[in-house]
Amino acid sequence: MHLPKLIILVAAAAVALLGATGAQPTPGSSGVRLLRTATGVTGLAADGSVAAVATGCGDWGYPVPHLFAWNPVRRSVVRMGTRRERKCDRGGVLEQAIAGHRLVWVPYQAGNYIYARLVTATVERPLSTTQLIEERTHHADSGIGDWVGNVHGNGPLLVFNTWSTCEWDPDTGDNPCPEGVPPRTFHIFDEKLWRIVGGRKRLLVASPDELAVLSVAAGRILVRRADESLEVRRSDGSLLRAFPFRRGEVRAALIDASRLVVLDHGSSLTWRVYDLVSGQQKRVFAAPGRAIATDVERGLLVYTVGRAVYVLRLADGRKVIFKAPVVRMPYPAPVQAQLEPSGLFYSYDVRREGRVRFVPFGEIRFR
Numbered sequence: 001m002h003l004p005k006l007i008i009l010v011a012a013a014a015v016a017l018l019g020a021t022g023a024q025p026t027p028g029s030s031g032v033r034l035l036r037t038a039t040g041v042t043g044l045a046a047d048g049s050v051a052a053v054a055t056g057c058g059d060w061g062y063p064v065p066h067l068f069a070w071n072p073v074r075r076s077v078v079r080m081g082t083r084r085e086r087k088c089d090r091g092g093v094l095e096q097a098i099a100g101h102r103l104v105w106v107p108y109q110a111g112n113y114i115y116a117r118l119v120t121a122t123v124e125r126p127l128s129t130t131q132l133i134e135e136r137t138h139h140a141d142s143g144i145g146d147w148v149g150n151v152h153g154n155g156p157l158l159v160f161n162t163w164s165t166c167e168w169d170p171d172t173g174d175n176p177c178p179e180g181v182p183p184r185t186f187h188i189f190d191e192k193l194w195r196i197v198g199g200r201k202r203l204l205v206a207s208p209d210e211l212a213v214l215s216v217a218a219g220r221i222l223v224r225r226a227d228e229s230l231e232v233r234r235s236d237g238s239l240l241r242a243f244p245f246r247r248g249e250v251r252a253a254l255i256d257a258s259r260l261v262v263l264d265h266g267s268s269l270t271w272r273v274y275d276l277v278s279g280q281q282k283r284v285f286a287a288p289g290r291a292i293a294t295d296v297e298r299g300l301l302v303y304t305v306g307r308a309v310y311v312l313r314l315a316d317g318r319k320v321i322f323k324a325p326v327v328r329m330p331y332p333a334p335v336q337a338q339l340e341p342s343g344l345f346y347s348y349d350v351r352r353e354g355r356v357r358f359v360p361f362g363e364i365r366f367r
Helices: 012-018
Strands: 033-037 041-047 050-055 067-071 076-079 091-099 102-110 113-122 131-139 145-154 157-166 187-197 200-207 211-217 220-225 230-234 239-243 250-255 259-265 269-275 281-286 292-297 300-305 308-313 319-323 336-340 343-350 353-360
Touching: 033 050, 033 067, 041 091, 041 145, 041 336, 041 343, 041 353, 050 091, 050 102, 050 353, 067 091, 067 102, 091 157, 102 145, 102 157, 113 145, 131 157, 131 200, 157 211, 187 211, 211 250, 211 292, 220 250, 230 250, 230 259, 250 292, 259 292, 292 336, 300 336, 308 343
Parallel strands: 091 145, 145 211
Antiparallel strands: 033 353, 041 050, 050 067, 067 076, 091 102, 102 113, 113 131, 131 145, 145 157, 157 187, 187 200, 211 220, 220 230, 230 239, 250 259, 259 269, 269 281, 292 300, 300 308, 308 319, 336 343, 343 353
8 A cells, every 4th residue: 555655043923933043054154044943844745945844743732833844045935725734633635745835745533443634725815725635534554444645745736646455355255345355355446636726626547456656856746556567647647658667676776857767676786777758768876775766856866774865966967965963862754855856854852842954956066
């Protein structure tokens, strides 16, 4: 199954609103910026010079904002969502994405069931433009039910999936799955690919089985099929190219304007770089065992290993490493990273607070 994948010095009033102290640019790095949040960062997405930053709940369920739109270039922070989305009542944000100045996120409430809602709004008018796009519910333990997620954005393109899951037990005789699904098999079916246009959803592709969005770039959409092959589709949903991979071969996959980068789980872990149009393999690089692919932009691949963020130049294999501070806490949020033409965003926890650091593109220097 695929599960949903989660300040610059400001005035005193804004600091009180965020529930955290401000921060200033790192000394000696003129363009580097730092966003401080009162609780840990649970999700990060970026497009252009704006990052969508999701945070967790504070102690004792204290209500805190859950989603920010942060522009380190303009030094602005906008709190997104209605008051309903800002309550920490066994809930939070499952996923987030941004395309241009429009954000989409999935706030949820948890109990015996997960109640997920896909919501969108613009940075300029976060309250008056907030719209509900989709609602789905699934069982918290088994995962059986209806899902919404896989939200991704880039430029004018903002997409997401809806899908259903089932598993039938022949001992009970209750079979909620489509015909032909083997017994005791967790199955994904009725997956749809949607695009958000002007605050409304538009159906692009409907599939009887899996059609999961993995990445978007330059008007193209990368999806994974039920047999774990990959497809690149245009912004209208039409097929551009299929990449036939075997089951268990692909650990992760990303696209930029001209490349498909696959984390290949073969006899050894490798990064494989393919031309997006011709389908030809161009380069192969060794990958660390704990690598988590996060983004690719302008020929630079970004991945994390523990508390470190790696930027790998695909033209020659040279790389640079950004290290997050080591923290002594039971379950720190994983380090996340996004790369845009404006620069690198990466998030990490510091004690019970969160940080997002921005490094301008021109200050990413390779050894």
